[in-house]
Amino acid sequence: MPKPANFDKLTPSQKLDARIEAWRDAEGIQFASKEVEKAYKERVQLLIDVVRLKKPARVPVSVSTGFIPFEYAGYTCKDAMYDYEKLDKSMMKFHADFLPDVAAPAALYGPGSAFELMDYKLYRWPGHGVPENTSYQCAEAEYMKPHEYEYLLRDPSDYFLRYYLPRIFGALESLSSLPPLTDLLELPFVGPTIMAFGRPDVQESLKKLMEAGKISLDWFPKCLEIDAKLKSELGLPAFQGAFSKAPMDCVGDTMRGTRAILLDKFRKPNEIIEASERFVPLMIDMGVRNSPWGGPPTVFFPLHKGADTFMSGNDFKKFYWPSLKATMLGLINEGLIPYMFVEGSYNQRLDIITDPDIPAGFCIWYFDQTDMKEVRKKLKGYACFGGNFPSSPLKTATVDEIKERTKKLIDDCAGDGGYFIGNGAVLDEASTENLHAFIDTAKEYGVYK
Amino acid sequence: MSKELIDAVIEMREEDAIKIAENLLNSGAEPLSLLDDCRTALGVIGDRFAAGECFVPELILAGEMLRQIGDMVKPRIASSGNAPEKKLGKIVMGTVEGDIHDIAKDIVTFMLEINGFDVMDLGVDVPAAKFVEAVKEFKPQVVGLSGFLTLAYDPMKNTVQALKDAGLRDSVKIMIGGGQMDDQIAAYAKADAYGKDAMAAVQLSKKWVGEQ
Numbered sequence: 066m067p068k069p070a071n072f073d074k075l076t077p078s079q080k081l082d083a084r085i086e087a088w089r090d091a092e093g094i095q096f097a098s099k100e101v102e103k104a105y106k107e108r109v110q111l112l113i114d115v116v117r118l119k120k121p122a123r124v125p126v127s128v129s130t131g132f133i134p135f136e137y138a139g140y141t142c143k144d145a146m147y148d149y150e151k152l153d154k155s156m157m158k159f160h161a162d163f164l165p166d167v168a169a170p171a172a173l174y175g176p177g178s179a180f181e182l183m184d185y186k187l188y189r190w191p192g193h194g195v196p197e198n199t200s201y202q203c204a205e206a207e208y209m210k211p212h213e214y215e216y217l218l219r220d221p222s223d224y225f226l227r228y229y230l231p232r233i234f235g236a237l238e239s240l241s242s243l244p245p246l247t248d249l250l251e252l253p254f255v256g257p258t259i260m261a262f263g264r265p266d267v268q269e270s271l272k273k274l275m276e277a278g279k280i281s282l283d284w285f286p287k288c289l290e291i292d293a294k295l296k297s298e299l300g301l302p303a304f305q306g307a308f309s310k311a312p313m314d315c316v317g318d319t320m321r322g323t324r325a326i327l328l329d330k331f332r333k334p335n336e337i338i339e340a341s342e343r344f345v346p347l348m349i350d351m352g353v354r355n356s357p358w359g360g361p362p363t364v365f366f367p368l369h370k371g372a373d374t375f376m377s378g379n380d381f382k383k384f385y386w387p388s389l390k391a392t393m394l395g396l397i398n399e400g401l402i403p404y405m406f407v408e409g410s411y412n413q414r415l416d417i418i419t420d421p422d423i424p425a426g427f428c429i430w431y432f433d434q435t436d437m438k439e440v441r442k443k444l445k446g447y448a449c450f451g452g453n454f455p456s457s458p459l460k461t462a463t464v465d466e467i468k469e470r471t472k473k474l475i476d477d478c479a480g481d482g483g484y485f486i487g488n489g490a491v492l493d494e495a496s497t498e499n500l501h502a503f504i505d506t507a508k509e510y511g512v513y514k
Numbered sequence: 515m516s517k518e519l520i521d522a523v524i525e526m527r528e529e530d531a532i533k534i535a536e537n538l539l540n541s542g543a544e545p546l547s548l549l550d551d552c553r554t555a556l557g558v559i560g561d562r563f564a565a566g567e568c569f570v571p572e573l574i575l576a577g578e579m580l581r582q583i584g585d586m587v588k589p590r591i592a593s594s595g596n597a598p599e600k601k602l603g604k605i606v607m608g609t610v611e612g613d614i615h616d617i618a619k620d621i622v623t624f625m626l627e628i629n630g631f632d633v634m635d636l637g638v639d640v641p642a643a644k645f646v647e648a649v650k651e652f653k654p655q656v657v658g659l660s661g662f663l664t665l666a667y668d669p670m671k672n673t674v675q676a677l678k679d680a681g682l683r684d685s686v687k688i689m690i691g692g693g694q695m696d697d698q699i700a701a702y703a704k705a706d707a708y709g710k711d712a713m714a715a716v717q718l719s720k721k722w723v724g725e726q
Binding site: 131132187194195196198199200202205206323324327328330331332373374375376377380409413455457458460461462472490492493494 | 526528566568569570571574575611612613614615616617639656663664665667668693694695696698699701702711
């Protein structure tokens with residue numbers, strides 16, 4: 066189904082309907098067989114049902130997937146980031162053998178060689194600062210200095226170009242010497258402004274950026290191809306359409322860093338709030354722009370700094386929630402469903418996130434460690450929810466324990482629908498038998514009678 | 515004792531706390547008494563944290579205030595020649611191999627120090643052999659293994675095993691903590707206990723050195 070010509074004039078609800086129909090349509094997917102097509106469409110229907118807070122045929126099973134496919138397929142985490150053939154083989158093998166109801170995106174890992182070329186300092190990745198069989202990790206630091214809030218507020222793109230990027234990419238260090246490109250207003254300003262681009266160090270930076278761009282241009286279609294095969298050969302839909310971030314996380318995760326942003330709460334409270342507000346339109350735009358027509362109408366948010374341990378409920382209401390809520394509403398307005406992945410726990414936030422301004426059936430809450438009985442009490446009939454199956458038993462428990470825990474989670478949560486089951490934290494490793502037991506038990510026990 | 519200083523620290527008034535500390539020192543207050551006041555305040559903050567009334571940012575800011583006041587006080591203590599205070603016990607802390615997360619580990623180290631422990635912090639991405647070496651040299655009663663990722667499960671287990679292989683396992687109690695850790699992983703790694711946060715680490719350590 067093509068995008069309706071009058072899409073922009075539709076209400077948020079009509080926009081969502083149109084997006085959901087396009088997703089259900091599966092136009093353009095060349096299924097390997099009628100059976101695969103049927104399986105794909107059944108899975109999409111399960112997901113649509115739960116998002117719409119209806120009772121699906123059975124509880125859909127999602128595995129929040131980190132580096133587990135590579136360990137499982139006998140490769141390393143490093144392979145996932147550098148070797149597209151191994152990425153392909155691992156993703157296909159993992160999904161074919163376990164058959165969850167949702168496919169993980171292939172583009173979450175690489176391209177490692179582009180990161181190397183750019184001298185990416187913000188992360189350490191397998192073989193590059195952490196062991197080859199360890200996932201990538203953020204190397205936190207104050208990439209944005211405490212006095213720079215005002216520069217960010219004045220012009221975020223300029224701040225990124227001339228301050229932030231030169232710090233997170235060693236290869237782009239020379240960009241710190243550029244003038245602001247907003248100087249390019251009249252003829253006499255052009256020469257002096259573009260002059261910097263003639264300097265050897267800046268040209269070297271741009272060359273590296275171009276080379277890294279080429280690597281990415283080779284890598285990304287390969288990832289899309291894997292995603293397409295997961296649909297057409299295995300019948301597994303994606304459930305994450307686009308990505309976005311909570312505005313305070315934009316500032317806190319990779320710019321100021323955890324320690325600094327938590328201190329800024331005392332030292333620079335207004336600046337945090339203003340900077341978060343500045344990110345709202347940017348994060349709405351990122352979600353809308355990257356939402357594929359015909360794909361799942363969801364925008365995935367990994368949520369970090371608002372977790373229970375990081376602040377009080379009052380501080381959450383003051384610092385974290387207003388800009389996040391504004392971002393969610395901006396996406397909802399475009400017929401998109403914010404898909405909120407709560408890392409850590411939100412036991413103290415459930416009354417806040419069930420905000421009456423956010424319409425029912427317009428978001429997904431996916432939990433890591435939050436108490437699911439409470440979640441169900443607060444969210445049923447209001448928002449689709451899932452998650453919470455812990456990582457530790459998947460690694461260490463017996464198959465029987467896994468079966469019992471899976472059944473108990475379904476008993477606690479499934480109710481009349483609006484629920485999908487999933488593991489809590491992004492999964493990097495698990496015992497094969499246990500992961501099978503989790504997925505298979507959930508599929509069998511999760512059938513609604 | 516300065517109630518004014520204690521209150522400023524407890525109430526997270528950083529600028530006030532620093533100013534009050536400066537004034538106290540300038541007016542001839544006993545330097546060590548300032549640190550005692552900070553410790554008193556930190557005790558209250560720790561209790562509030564355990565009770566869910568304050569959170570990680572408060573612990574970090576309290577640490578910052580203590581560091582700044584400590585920097586002011588230290589030169590004056592050195593010259594007054596006080597004997598070092600008695601410690602409750604020794605602890606080796608570190609984030610296990612392959613994991614570079616430090617925030618939780620730093621908070622645990624800080625709270626252990628505040629509560630009277632002598633802590634050797636090995637940093638992040640610490641190989642098992644380095645823990646073994648540190649235990650041999652420092653002779654702690656307790657070892658704390660931190661890890662944020664599920665990929666820390668096996669390094670935790672390997673670290674405990676390495677201590678056992680070196681014949682050191684029975685000389686220490688081992689606690690683990692961090693994002694995806696729990697009692698099940700403590701059992702898997704053959705550690706002695708899992709602690710859910712910094713105050714739990716303090717309680718476990720006190721119990722193990724016979725202070726509670």
